[in-house]
Amino acid sequence: MSHLEHEHLWAHVHDGAPLGEAAREHLEGCSDCTATLDDIRVALSALAALPPVPDLPLAVARRVGDALAEEADRRAARSFAPWWRRLLEPRFALAAVAAVALVLWALATVVTPRPVQGPVAVLPPAPPVAPVEPRVDPAVAPAPPPLPAPQPVRHPLTASVASASRASVGNQSAKRAQPLGEGSVLATAPGGSLWLRLPDGTRAGLTGASQVTLATLEQGTLALELTHGSLAMVVPHRADRLLTVHAGEVVVKDLGTRFLVSTDSPGRVLVAVEEGEVEVTTPVGSQTLKAGHAVRWANGKVDPLTWESTPAAPTSTPTPASRLHDDESDEADVLPDAQQLEVTPAPAPEPEPATTAPVPHTASSEEEWAQLPPQGREPAPGTVSPGPPRPVPAPTPRVNETGFSLRLLEKKLLEVQKGLPFVGVAAIREGQVRTITHLADAGDCGAALSAADQWLASVPTENRNELRWRRAVLMQKMRCLNRLGRVTEASAVKAELEVGP
Amino acid sequence: MVPWWIALLRERQLTCAMTALLAHMSNDFAARAAQSNEVVDPLRALALAARDGESAAFSRLYERTRDQAWRVLYRVVGNSPDLEDLLQESYIQLMRALQSYRGESRVSTFLHRVCVNVGLMHLRSKKRRREELSDEVPETAAPETTDPHRAAQIKQAADLVQRALSTLSEEKASVFVYHDLLGLKPEEISELLDCPANTVRSRLNRARADFTDAVGALTREGKAP
Numbered sequence: 263m264s265h266l267e268h269e270h271l272w273a274h275v276h277d278g279a280p281l282g283e284a285a286r287e288h289l290e291g292c293s294d295c296t297a298t299l300d301d302i303r304v305a306l307s308a309l310a311a312l313p314p315v316p317d318l319p320l321a322v323a324r325r326v327g328d329a330l331a332e333e334a335d336r337r338a339a340r341s342f343a344p345w346w347r348r349l350l351e352p353r354f355a356l357a358a359v360a361a362v363a364l365v366l367w368a369l370a371t372v373v374t375p376r377p378v379q380g381p382v383a384v385l386p387p388a389p390p391v392a393p394v395e396p397r398v399d400p401a402v403a404p405a406p407p408p409l410p411a412p413q414p415v416r417h418p419l420t421a422s423v424a425s426a427s428r429a430s431v432g433n434q435s436a437k438r439a440q441p442l443g444e445g446s447v448l449a450t451a452p453g454g455s456l457w458l459r460l461p462d463g464t465r466a467g468l469t470g471a472s473q474v475t476l477a478t479l480e481q482g483t484l485a486l487e488l489t490h491g492s493l494a495m496v497v498p499h500r501a502d503r504l505l506t507v508h509a510g511e512v513v514v515k516d517l518g519t520r521f522l523v524s525t526d527s528p529g530r531v532l533v534a535v536e537e538g539e540v541e542v543t544t545p546v547g548s549q550t551l552k553a554g555h556a557v558r559w560a561n562g563k564v565d566p567l568t569w570e571s572t573p574a575a576p577t578s579t580p581t582p583a584s585r586l587h588d589d590e591s592d593e594a595d596v597l598p599d600a601q602q603l604e605v606t607p608a609p610a611p612e613p614e615p616a617t618t619a620p621v622p623h624t625a626s627s628e629e630e631w632a633q634l635p636p637q638g639r640e641p642a643p644g645t646v647s648p649g650p651p652r653p654v655p656a657p658t659p660r661v662n663e664t665g666f667s668l669r670l671l672e673k674k675l676l677e678v679q680k681g682l683p684f685v686g687v688a689a690i691r692e693g694q695v696r697t698i699t700h701l702a703d704a705g706d707c708g709a710a711l712s713a714a715d716q717w718l719a720s721v722p723t724e725n726r727n728e729l730r731w732r733r734a735v736l737m738q739k740m741r742c743l744n745r746l747g748r749v750t751e752a753s754a755v756k757a758e759l760e761v762g763p
Numbered sequence: 764m765v766p767w768w769i770a771l772l773r774e775r776q777l778t779c780a781m782t783a784l785l786a787h788m789s790n791d792f793a794a795r796a797a798q799s800n801e802v803v804d805p806l807r808a809l810a811l812a813a814r815d816g817e818s819a820a821f822s823r824l825y826e827r828t829r830d831q832a833w834r835v836l837y838r839v840v841g842n843s844p845d846l847e848d849l850l851q852e853s854y855i856q857l858m859r860a861l862q863s864y865r866g867e868s869r870v871s872t873f874l875h876r877v878c879v880n881v882g883l884m885h886l887r888s889k890k891r892r893r894e895e896l897s898d899e900v901p902e903t904a905a906p907e908t909t910d911p912h913r914a915a916q917i918k919q920a921a922d923l924v925q926r927a928l929s930t931l932s933e934e935k936a937s938v939f940v941y942h943d944l945l946g947l948k949p950e951e952i953s954e955l956l957d958c959p960a961n962t963v964r965s966r967l968n969r970a971r972a973d974f975t976d977a978v979g980a981l982t983r984e985g986k987a988p
Contacts, residue, residue, distance in 0.1 A: 268972040301979035305927070308978065309943060311920035313842075318833035318850075326851045330825055333855060334818030422819050439819035459819070760844060 266295045268302075275302045321729070335463050419461040419479045421446075428454025429468065442476055449473040450491070455668045460484055462503055467494040469668045469675075477508065492524035494671055497538075509533075512559050515541040517550070524675055530560040532675070534569040691717070695731045698738050707742035714739040733759065806870035814861040821861075824870070825854055831871060832878050838944045839882030839928075841921040853881045872955055883936050886929040927977035935970035942967050 266285055273279040281289070289295050420443055423429075426436035428451040436448065436456060450456050450468050458466040462484065468474055472491020478484060482502065486493065488509040497505055497516045505516040507523045512531040514523055519538025525531045533542050534556035542551050544559050551557060556569035694717050701710035714735050722728050736759050743752035806827060812820035829850070836849050843849075856877050864873070924944075928936055941947045941955060942963075949967070953960040 268975065269968045272968075272971050272975070297979065298975065301975045301982070304923075304982055305975050305978040308920040308923045311916055312838075312924065312944075313917050313921075315834045315837045318830050322847045322850070323829055326829070326847060326854070327822065327825055329851050330854050330858070331818060331822055333858065334813075334821045337816070337818075337858065420817075422817065424819075439817075439823065441817070 265292065266298075268298065271295070271299050272302055272306075275299065275306055419444075419481060421458055421460045421476060421479060424457040424459045424465065426454075426456045428470075429456035442479075444476055444479040446476045447473065448476070460505075462500060462505070463498050464505060465496040467496075467668050467671075468492075469494070469672050488523055488525055490525055492522060492671060492675060494520070494522050494668060496520045510559075511545050513543040515543065517541060519553070521551075522671060522675075529562075530558070532556060532558045532567070534567070691720075691725070691731060692727065695734050698735055702738040702742055705745075707745050710738055710742045711746075714742070804869045804871075807866050810861055810864055810870045810873075811866050813858070814864050821858060828871065828874055832874055835875060835878040835945060836882050839879060839940055840885055841925055843885075845885060849881055849885055853878045856881060876955055879937055879940050880933075883928070883933065883940070886925055890926070890929040923978060923981060926981055927974050930977040931970060931973050935966060935973055938963055938966045939970040939974055943971070 266281075266288060270279070270281070270285070274281055289299065420441045422442060423431070423436050423438055423440045425438060429436040430449050430451075431440060431442060431446055442448070442458070448456055448458070448468060450470050450472050452471040454470050456468040458468070460466060461479065464484070466474070466486065469492040472493065473489040474491075474493055475487040475489065477487045482504065484503060484505045486507045488507060493507060493509075495505075495507065495516065497519055507514045507516075509523050509525040509531045510529060512523075512525075512533065514521065514533050517539045519540055520536040521538075521540050522534045522536065523531065524534075533540065533551060535551050535553050537553050539550055539552045542549055542557060542564075544564055546562070546564065549557070549564070554569060556567040558565045558567055694713065698710050698713045698717060701707075701713060717735050718732070718739075722732070736755055740752050740755040740759065743749075743755060806824060809820045809824040809827070813824055832850060832853055833846075836846055836853065840846065840849060853874070857874055860873065860877065864870075928939065931939060937956065938952060941952045942949070947955070949960045949963040952963045956963065
């Protein structure tokens with residue numbers, strides 16, 4: 263008798279299917295089939311011992327969501343690039359070269375005169391002909407209408423609402439992920455806020471009691487018109503498109519930056535630059551405005567203003583807050599009542615070492631698209647502009663994913679309008695995270711570990727970024743422990759990181 | 764008495780009418796099927812929007828399907844520290860695949876297939892790495908149980924299953940994973956793999972035989988922990 267079918271043996275062990283008399287007899291005398299039966303038992307017991315699948319940890323879901331959102335943005339930005347740019351991609355390069363060669367060959371074949379075969383009749387040269395003016399009677403034969411000038415091809419694009427609170431699009435309330443076409447008018451009620459996602463990856467934030475129109479959304483040209491209120495822009499610079507913000511008589515042209523435009527009447531406009539630079543055009547001329555500077559256009563003249571910009575965060579700053587959970591950013595940007603503000607007892611500011619100066623961005627322009635702008639930051643002690651003493655404790659507005667808190671901007675604007683130099687609100691814990699990162703980057707592992715332990719031992723705040731900071735501190739701690747050869751402790755920290763919040 | 768040619772004409776007319784009726788019915792069925800597809804698959808609209816470049820739609824799609832993707836990946840690769848990367852990789856592949864999505868197949872089916880392929884590729888790369896390093900690489904994280912004996916048992920079982928799975932051919936491994944790890948029926952697998960259910964059954968038998976051989980070999984070699 264031949265060996266027993268594997269299928270029958272599997273069904274016998276798995277489902278308890280009975281074996282026939284002949285099969286049982288064969289099994290007793292056949293070592294191969296017995297071994298197969300034993301292997302099937304081991305295999306099925308291993309399969310049965312597999313644990314149930316646990317739920318997807320929320321921290322993992324968010325991290326993956328962040329990464330995917332960035333990837334999706336990067337792809338969207340790539341599709342925003344002109345069509346011919348794709349031909350430069352490696353996969354098209356060969357085809358493009360072949361196509362160009364073919365066209366050149368075809369042109370050369372058509373244009374090059376061929377030698378004429380056979381006898382050619384030689385004609386006497388034609389007598390010169392005097393030019394004749396065409397005589398057309400306009401009454402009889404009216405001149406044909408001129409051909410219409412070729413219209414440039416328009417590629418209208420769509421923007422979308424990233425988050426909204428007490429905001430409207432036209433006459434209807436704005437909804438998250440709502441697509442917006444050219445000409446859409448967006449407005450926020452007092453205390454409301456709205457973040458827009460433009461097709462090139464730009465984020466535009468509308469503070470309370472503001473209105474903006476998406477004037478142009480075309481491939482290569484994006485223009486917003488601020489009617490009133492304030493608009494914060496986080497713009498990745500791209501040479502292949504022009505982004506402008508119009509506010510009354512002022513036009514602001516992006517040169518790759520984060521900036522703010524505010525207007526309360528067509529004749530009064532404020533432009534402030536947080537990072538990078540913009541070109542501001544007023545009826546009296548143009549000027550380039552760099553980070554940390556602001557100008558006010560009022561009464562037909564441009565006045566410079568003091569504007570303390572928020573420096574860039576180090577490149578090793580932890581992953582930005584989830585973009586997939588815009589509910590939180592909605593919440594973050596709602597201008598709350600005074601009692602709703604999160605009150606954090608402000609500890610004495612720690613002297614930060616010189617290394618806490620902002621680290622310049624080293625990312626390429628392509629990466630810059632994917633990276634979110636840095637978070638807001640408390641100015642280092644010593645750089646604080648003189649001003650009236652601040653009450654302690656101070657409220658801590660939440661800075662959202664773009665690095666702009668609309669609430670903070672509103673407060674900043676209010677103080678600038680009052681003529682007071684703006685002093686940022688304390689974000690001591692975040693500053694400490696940055697310090698720890700810098701110490702670790704600089705190789706001062708002892709100091710970094712000490713600061714990290716101190717940070718981890720301190721009482722966490724209610725801030726939504728707390729878990730992110732904690733993760734960043736743990737990562738730096740693990741890095742330093744590994745460098746110091748304290749592998750066991752590093753493994754413990756790694757395990758803590760893997761477990762997640 | 765009707766002349767023969769009139770009878771033929773009537774017969775032809777009847778044939779034409781029947782053909783038209785059948786065509787109409789088939790169109791109706793197709794329309795209903797398309798309609799039911801839209802009703803049954805709420806992810807279709809999101810997938811089409813994501814394909815057209817709406818990153819917010821892709822985020823929604825991820826939010827709605829991430830638990831399913833996680834379950835599939837966890838079943839294939841076990842409690843691996845690479846799960847997070849694999850989840851991300853699966854969705855990036857889905858993002859790429861959506862470029863050619865025409866809204867005809869179910870998105871969850873699509874995702875299922877992507878996740879299984881990503882998981883199996885990971886197992887194979889791990890196998891290659893193991894062969895190159897020829898030492899024990901910690902593959903499976905410790906299971907979440909307080910009983911050390913049970914934890915060791917689970918880890919041993921998971922490692923054995925994954926190692927045996929990594930030896931199967933792609934075709935067999937897919938069928939085995941769908942049926943014996945994810946509990947799908949042959950009819951469902953036939954939809955996923957776009958092949959007849961009987962082919963799935965015969966492929967499953969061969970896959971089980973190979974899996975058993977691999978388990979036996981690993982157990983005898985003592986490589987399985």
